[in-house]
Amino acid sequence: MINELLASNISILITEGDAVWFGNPLHLFREKPIPSDMYVNIANYADESQFCACFLYLNATRATQRVWNTLSTRLAKCMSNFKQGQQNIHFRGSEPVMFFNIAIREDPIRLTYLPRDRFASGQWYHSEDMQQNISPVVLQNNYVTGNENKLRRAQKWGHWFLAKNTTQCLYDKCQSLISKSL
Helix, strand or coil: CHHHHHHCCCCEEEECCCCEECCCCHHHHCCCCCCCCEEEEEEECCEEEEEEEEEEEECCCHHHHHHHHHHHHHHHHHHHCCCCCCCCCHHHHCHHHHHHHHHHHHCCCCEEECCCCCEECHHHHHCHHHHHHCCCCEECCCCCCCHHHHHHHHHHCCCCCECCCCCCECHHHHHHHHHHHC
16 A cells, blocks of 8 residues: 555655654655655664664655565565464564665665654653653654553553543543644
8 A cells, every 4th residue: 555655656654553642743744955755763862873664754756666665575575475373573574674774775765864852762761861851742652562561651651541441532631732732
């Protein structure tokens, strides 16, 4: 589907569902003087040598179309070799690792790294320095394994907005965040 959208010249924002948004980051992707093929999140707060596939803006450029098509083809091949009952496919089938290698090493494209003080990884939860010095617009809930651990951490920090039955938003918290972002 992403290949089809990109081929139709439709740019795409991809984000993980476990990220918390404290504001609207979409204005950052409006036309820039030097457009990028992709806007990416850094993988590590202290090191901009890799990007994270947890928050991506894919500009529908020819370069992005090529890279995404290559990634899709490789993932399909990898998944076709995956055996039923196999626990995981490790780094041989890791989409982020493949994606990074294609976009940086094999078919380099124009990347813009999103500002680390506005788009933070889950390292924020473990770093007093990050907590005191940055105010993210989007905070990823990564750097922790397992859904239950992600849920507990989000609840602990007040970053979980569903009632216990998980079908209703805790309106007062949602409304408070919406008011702050406007």
